[in-house]
Amino acid sequence: MDALARHLAHLHAWLLPWRCLLCGDAGGDGLDLCHACAAELPRNTSCCARCALPLPRAAATCGRCQRKPPPWDAAWAPFRYGWPLDRLEARYKFGRDLAAGRTLARLWRCVPPPLARPTLILPVPLHRSRLRQRGYNQALELARPLGRALGVPVRHDGLLRVRATEAQTELDAAARRRNVRGAFALREGRVLPAHVVLLDDVMTTGATLAECARVLKRAGVARVEVWALARAPAPRQRPL
Template sequence: MDAPLQAWRRLNRWLLPWRCLLCGDAGADRLDLCAACAAELPRNTRCCARCALPLASPAALCGACQRRPPPWDAAWAPFRYGWPLDRLEARFKFGRDLAAGRALAELWRRLPSPAEQPALILPVPLHRARLRQRGYNQALELARPLGRSLGVRVRYGLLVRARATAAQSELDAAARRRNVRGAFAVRTGHALPSHVAVLDDVMTTGATLAECVRALKRAGAQRVDVWALARAPTPGRSG
């Protein structure tokens, strides 16, 4: 980062100090969240080792993964989708509140990462019509700072959404799977490294991520991990 940009950011923060996006108090630890609100964000510390589903007690695998393992190889979702993270996420995803997205990305960037790092991070793509409507891809906005922090390259446009789909938040689990079936593809003529991660903002049933994983494995990836900022405690409860 060059000196003029650093100076501009220092001046900007002096004129516009950190302010909590949830309660309006002064921000703490160079975040637009106060210490109390940041402490309330629900961590996903007890979860399934394969799909990151929050569990009431420690267990290696949830019942669903024991019965039928998902197509990905590992999952990382450091937060649970619940109050007050769900409020910040909704503002970021649907309210065009990029400040909320920056706070969430910074929180994720500061957390311990998986020991085995992928060679590429691939954000879940939006269809071009949805991208025009929203103005940005929330998965990409989360992936960029995380990739810089981990030293892992982020590639957008390699994994593409081949067709428009209905909003997953309006569908039940079975309809979600049907909705995204065959919706993703890897651009032809691009070789994938053996280990990649596909990243989204929230993981609910895992249908979107699973379809991305299938497309990536068909294209030659040997190991595909799924990363999400937050995991819904019960399928069907998040966007």
């Protein structure tokens, strides 16, 4: 960090001290999170290499990916979707809390990607009606600072959401797949490189990312990876 950057950081800390968005205590390390809350963030260190599904112990691929591999080539999700990250994500995505979004973006930038650097990052697009309603694309706002940190360009207009879909939140896995079928398309005339990352904020079943990956594969992209800030665990099976 150069002298000007250090000076600006000290000035920010004096004028607008960092405050934990979760408990209200003083923030630490240039984050709106205290050290205690930051330590509780669920890291996704043991997961499937193909779909990033959290696993109880390290494994190359989970059973589902062995039976039916997804249409992408690899996945990276540095966090598990659980307390307290899920609180920050909900505030950012549904509560228009941009401070929570900045905190999530900085957390992501601090984790080095385990995969080879891509040529291009494509955030999962929102339909124009959802974009008007929310005011911003949460995936794009996470992708921009990550792309700058990695030196990888981010293109917000490579993929289009050509059909409005229901919110995925309350749908089961099968309904999610039906909901997004045919909902995405490549912008006409767009030429993509051989190594592309699809980026989203949270991966639950992977239905949305899978549909986007199929579009890219059909367009001739050789390697498609999916990156998400957080990966939801597999739903618990009901006892018989």
